[in-house]
Amino acid sequence: MKWRSSNVWYLAGIGIPLAIIAVLGIKALWPSIWGGAAILAVTVLLLRALIGKTRFIPHPLAQYGELKPQELDLPGNPGVDLYTSGSMCRYDFVLRIVEFLSPLSFEGGRPKVVINPRLLEEKGERFMQIAVMREVERYRRNYQAVSILRLVLPLFAFAIAVLTVFAFDIPLTERLGVFWVQFAMPFLCTILLGLHLFFWNRRISAMDGELDLFLTSVFTVEDVKRYIISVGELERGYEKSKTSTLNQHYINTRLKQLENHKT
Secondary structure (H helix, E strand, C coil): CCCCCCHHHHHHHHHHHHHHHHHHHHHHHCCCHHHHHHHHHHHHHHHHHHHHHHCEECCCHHHHCCCEECCCCCCCCCCCEEEECHHHHCCCCCCCCEEEEEECCCCCCCCEEEECHHHHHHHCHHHHHHHHHHHHHHHHCCHHHHHHHHHHHHHHHHHHHHHHHHHCCCCHHHHHCHHHHHHHHHHHHHHHHHHHHHHHHHHHHHHHHHHHHHHCCCCCHHHHHHHHHHHHHHHHCCCCHHHHHHHHHHHHHHHHHHHHHHC
């Protein structure tokens, strides 16, 4: 299987809007040279940090320390190399089960997947097999990049629209009236933001459901249900009670979906 890095989507989807916002910001502040210079400097720092981050996602390879090859029988031979790393279980307050290491390019080698050695020992091979296959399929479908860009691109679009008004001195108040500009539009923007977050969260839930159904094609439904319950138990140890209640409801919804699929 030929792998394509999703890192370029982060560079394009975040870097291009940032550059547009910087240009509009400079134009809006013109002829203030110091204001434009400040925006330019901040933008360069943000783009530099973005490029550095996307060289290797989710963390630089050096942060994993020694990678120890791990044998694990995966269905369908997904074409990845498995490793364990002590950094995955270094902090008790951070849950890291499996991480798919994504460089800017996969040329010259197969993708590396790092698993938590402590959880492998505690939860067993079947749990980790499902976790690895889920993470591999999640990357293959670009779900992480899609979810992040779905969240930030509408926000970038809104920022660009607002800056465009200031950069080109568009007289909105004269064209639309004081009521629409000062009252109706802020109210509508608040409603739209809430709807955006609501539908974004629903799409994240749908992606999780799609991955659950994929797993049932390579593992038994009961194995997948046990995996979901086990992950939920692990996550409960890192959450507050209110969040834990919401998470339990979410887990029950996923289990019900699998039960319906089974029948």
